[in-house]
Amino acid sequence: MHPITIIGTGLAGYTVARELRKLDPNCPLRLITADEGHFYSKPMLSNAFSQHKTPEMLITTPVEQMAEQLQAEILTHTLVTQLEPQWHRLKINEKSLTYSQLVLACGAKPIVTPCTGTVTEKILFVNSLSEYRYLRTALQKAKHVTIIGAGLIGCEFANDLQEGGFSVTIISNATYPLNRLVPTSVGQLLQQVLQERGVTWLLGKTVKHIAPIASARYQLTLVDNQTVATDIVISAIGLRPQVKLATAAGLTVKEGIVVNRYLQTNMPDVYALGDCAQIEGLVLLYVMPLMNAARALAKTLVGQTTAVTYPAMPIVVKTPACPIVISPPPKTVDGQWHIETQGQDIRGLFYITNTQQLAGFVLTGKMITEKMTWLKQLPPLLKAHCH
Numbered sequence: 001m002h003p004i005t006i007i008g009t010g011l012a013g014y015t016v017a018r019e020l021r022k023l024d025p026n027c028p029l030r031l032i033t034a035d036e037g038h039f040y041s042k043p044m045l046s047n048a049f050s051q052h053k054t055p056e057m058l059i060t061t062p063v064e065q066m067a068e069q070l071q072a073e074i075l076t077h078t079l080v081t082q083l084e085p086q087w088h089r090l091k092i093n094e095k096s097l098t099y100s101q102l103v104l105a106c107g108a109k110p111i112v113t114p115c116t117g118t119v120t121e122k123i124l125f126v127n128s129l130s131e132y133r134y135l136r137t138a139l140q141k142a143k144h145v146t147i148i149g150a151g152l153i154g155c156e157f158a159n160d161l162q163e164g165g166f167s168v169t170i171i172s173n174a175t176y177p178l179n180r181l182v183p184t185s186v187g188q189l190l191q192q193v194l195q196e197r198g199v200t201w202l203l204g205k206t207v208k209h210i211a212p213i214a215s216a217r218y219q220l221t222l223v224d225n226q227t228v229a230t231d232i233v234i235s236a237i238g239l240r241p242q243v244k245l246a247t248a249a250g251l252t253v254k255e256g257i258v259v260n261r262y263l264q265t266n267m268p269d270v271y272a273l274g275d276c277a278q279i280e281g282l283v284l285l286y287v288m289p290l291m292n293a294a295r296a297l298a299k300t301l302v303g304q305t306t307a308v309t310y311p312a313m314p315i316v317v318k319t320p321a322c323p324i325v326i327s328p329p330p331k332t333v334d335g336q337w338h339i340e341t342q343g344q345d346i347r348g349l350f351y352i353t354n355t356q357q358l359a360g361f362v363l364t365g366k367m368i369t370e371k372m373t374w375l376k377q378l379p380p381l382l383k384a385h386c387h
C-alpha cells in the first residue's frame with residue numbers, strides 16, 4: 001500500500017500527521033520537507049531574541065523523534081520538484097514516489113520588497129528556523145536594524161529587537177501600524193508606545209533603493225529621497241501562499257491553492273491546508289485555522305469525510321510593550337468600529353452596519369481580560385454545514 005504523503009513539516013504538516021495517527025496508528029505515512037524537519041512553533045520566531053532563545057532552544061521535538069512518534073518516514077532537505085496527480089505520483093528531481101493520498105502543507109513565502117540596488121539579496125526574511133539562525137548571526141555585529149513593513153510580524157520584531165538592545169527603525173507605506181487589522185487609534189497607540197521606547201517610525205514611506213556603504217552597512221533611499229543608514233534590513237511586508245508546485249500540476253490556484261470545505265483540491269486524493277491553502281475564499285496565515293483544518297482533514301484521510309469549521313479566531317499580537325488581541329472582522333463585512341479609550345486601554349468593537357451584530361473586536365492593555373466575553377458573541381467564520 002502506498003503511503004499517505006504530506007509535503008511540509010511546518011505546523012500544518014505535523015498537526016495533520018499527529019491527528020491522523022490518533023485515528024489510524026498503522027497506515028503507512030511519509031512526510032517530505034525542504035528544511036530540517038524539526039518541530040518548533042513558528043510564532044516564537046518573532047519574540048525569541050529578547051528571551052535569549054537560540055534556534056536549538058526553539059526546537060521542541062527533533063526530527064528523529066518526530067519520525068518515531070508518528071511512525072512515519074520523514075525525508076528532510078528534500079525538495080519536491082513536480083506533482084503528477086493523474087498518476088498519484090510526485091517527483092524529487094528524477095526520482096518518483098507514489099502516494100495513496102497527498103496533503104500539500106507547503107506554507108507561504110515572504111513577499112520580496114520591490115526596490116533596486118545591488119545588495120537587495122542581503123535583505124533578511126524570518127520565516128523559518130534557519131532564517132532565524134541567520135538573523136541571530138547577523139545581529140552579532142549590528143547596532144541598528146531597519147524593518148520594512150509595519151504589520152504583525154514587523155511590529156513584533158521591532159518590539160523584540162528593541163527589547164534586545166538594538167536601535168530599530170520601521171519603514172512602511174501604511175500610515176499607521178497594523179493598518180490592515182485594527183482601527184487607527186489602536187495602531188497609533190502601538191506606534192506611540194514603541195516610539196517612547198526608542199523605535200523610529202517612517203510611515204507613509206516606500207523604500208526605493210538599497211546600496212552598500214562602508215563597514216558592511218547599508219543605505220536605504222526612500223521614494224522621497226530621505227536616507228537611512230543601517231546594519232541589517234529585515235523585510236516583513238507580508239507572505240504569499242506557496243503555490244508553485246500546485247500551479248504547475250494544474251491544480252486550481254487563486255491567491256492560495258483552492259480547496260473546498262473538505263480541504264480537497266480539484267485533483268482526486270490531493271488536499272491542502274495551512275498557509276498555502278485558500279478555503280472558501282479565505283487565506284488565513286495563522287495557527288488556529290490550520291489546527292481546525294488539520295483535525296477535519298485527518299478524519300477525511302481515514303474515510304470519515306469531514307468539513308472544516310472555523311470559529312472566530314482571535315490573534316494575540318506579540319508586542320509585550322503594548323498588549324493587543326484582535327479578532328479582525330471578515331473583509332467582506334460592511335460595518336464600523338466603535339472605540340472606547342481609557343488611557344492605553346482600548347476596546348474596539350466592530351458592528352455590522354445597521355445591526356447589533358458584532359463582527360470583530362480589538363482590545364489593548366487591561367481590556368484584554370474581556371477577550372472571552374466578546375469572542376462568545378462573534379459568529380463562526382466558517383459555519384458547520386450539512387454534507
Ligand SMILES: Cc1cc2nc3c(=O)[nH]c(=O)nc-3n(C[C@H](O)[C@H](O)[C@H](O)COP(=O)(O)OP(=O)(O)OC[C@H]3O[C@@H](n4cnc5c(N)ncnc54)[C@H](O)[C@@H]3O)c2cc1C
Nearest residue numbers: 008009010011012034042043080106107274275285286287
Ligand atoms: C515570525 C512569525 C510570527 C508569527 N506569529 C504568529 C502568531 O503569533 N500567531 C499565529 O497564529 N500565527 C503566527 N504566524 C503564522 C504561523 O506561524 C503560520 O501560519 C504557520 O506556522 C504556517 O504553517 P505551515 O505548516 O502552513 O507552513 P510552514 O511552516 O511555512 O511550513 C511549510 C513546509 O513546507 C515545506 N515545503 C514547501 N515547499 C516544499 C517543496 N516543494 N518540497 C518539500 N517541502 C516543501 C517547507 O520546507 C516547510 O516544511 C507567524 C509567522 C511568522 C513568520
